[in-house]
Amino acid sequence: MPIALEEILETIRMTEVEHFDIRTVTMGINLRDCVTDDLNKLKKNIYDKLMRVASEHVKAAEKVEADFGISIANKRISVTPISIITDGFRQEDMVEVAQVLDKAATELGIDYLGGYSALVQKGCSRGEKAFIQSIPQALAGTKHVCSSVNVATTKAGINMEAVKMMGQVVKETALLTADREAIGCAKLVVFANVPEDNPFIAGAFHGVSEPEVVVNVGISGPGVILRAIKEAPEDLDIARLSDRIRRMAFKITRAGEFIGKRVAELQDVRFGIVDISLAPTPLEGDSVADILKAMGLEDVGAPGTTAALALLTDSVKRGGMMASSHVGGMSGAFIPVSEDAGMIAAVEKEHITIEKLEAMTSVCSVGLDMIAVPGETSAETIAGIILDECAIGIMNNKTTAVRIIPVPGKQAGEMVDYGGLLGKAPIMPVSNLRNSIFVNRGGQFPAPSRGLRN
């Protein structure tokens, strides 16, 4: 059936007016074959491999953008968790490896490189402990490198020791990048149930069960969904509202899969997955918060917000699963505060608090994301926030995460501006009730009974 004029115009409206784009085409690269016991050799191996394997990645993405008229906002790379590659080295050696990654990313023209990561949900090796300690310096000394640490899974429970360490690492990262409003923390995320094929930053890494090289894609289309809901009459029942979201999610997932496959094909690389998370941008109208409002809430934070987000997340999944055989990553809806104009406005009006956001994370795709808090927030308070998110994650069998920024010298109500896709964040107040005895208990938080599924 030939394509109708209306369909062409709809596509063009999506890309030109509603900011539909491909948020990222992320090339996952295995670095396990770079391992050696000589630091200089290791650095050379990593650099050479990245420069060889990803040499055409940006070019291929740009060609696909030009051919099909759909822009790809970011070209990214994810690598095998560096804690695995550098186990056995010293903390300062690991920082040098981060700098090599950054150098390669700069020379390749990559926006972000994810994978300065560790998976420590059930305990840390000696190397992993050193690695976690190296994160603040690694992030402070690089521009493109992103870091993530998985501290909990439904199968393993929560590594309390790692949670405590991550509270301190977040604080230290903020201090080391204090001159840039603690931007290091925007590149650091603590996970529960992390997916191994996520193309989104800061949590992207190339899982150990992944193939040698793979291309994953993440879409971004809140504006498109927003229009579908805005056009719906106020008395449209909830299932039909879901149907509208599904239809749009289908189309944008198809576009994402198509673009990802093309970028993979051009480089003769395997295509992995589409992550159908709706990723907002700070642009007007490209906001997940606006979608929730359009469903019939005065603002995000109103009673009913969590239910509206649940409907959105589930409808997007239904449409996306129909559209692509390989849906993966986080696949839901992101609710980052600083990257979403509607969220920023809601925080400024004090319509939404960290506690409400926490409730929303039980039904969104990730967690407390891009939240700026006062600089004086203690490492223990941050560890407590991480623990709460981990608990939601492991008990509900979903991915949760914390990307929190304690901005040195700033108080609640002030603002930090990172520019670009990271946007600007109002500093949110945090409860400072003491929790130190609880978070310092250490040990392994037992895996929930729902982890035993056999």
Next chain:
Amino acid sequence: MALNEQDIKKIAEEALKQLGHSASPEAVEQVVRETVSRLQEGGPSEPVKEWKNVQSGQKPASTERIIITAFGKNRVGILAKMTEALAKNNCDILDLTQKLMQDFFTIMLLVDISNSPHSFEQIKNDLIQTGEALDLKVIVQHEEIFNAMHRI
């Protein structure tokens, strides 16, 4: 069986309809010719085989088909200039739709560029420049993205 001009016209119209996008002048002529000769020979009136052959012989949707969309204020010569640019690049127009909403003009062209001596990028730039001279926004995309998004 004697055929008059009217009958042949009808056959040609039917052929055009059946062939859809693959209806190049040669393909239509072939179908009409073979249909006419079959009818004149007085053979059995079974479904015309030639049509199926032409259909299956048509090129699958390949990267050679592009969709050009242009919008802007209506003025004299928009279509003429756009098609002129395509002819210069030896591009074959397969389908064309236009719509005028008040003063706002939209055209959509489905074009085969497989016989063009120029690359997709060159044709795209040429069309965008032609559009700029007419105050038109021109968007040029390979057809496949639309199939991916709008067809199950």
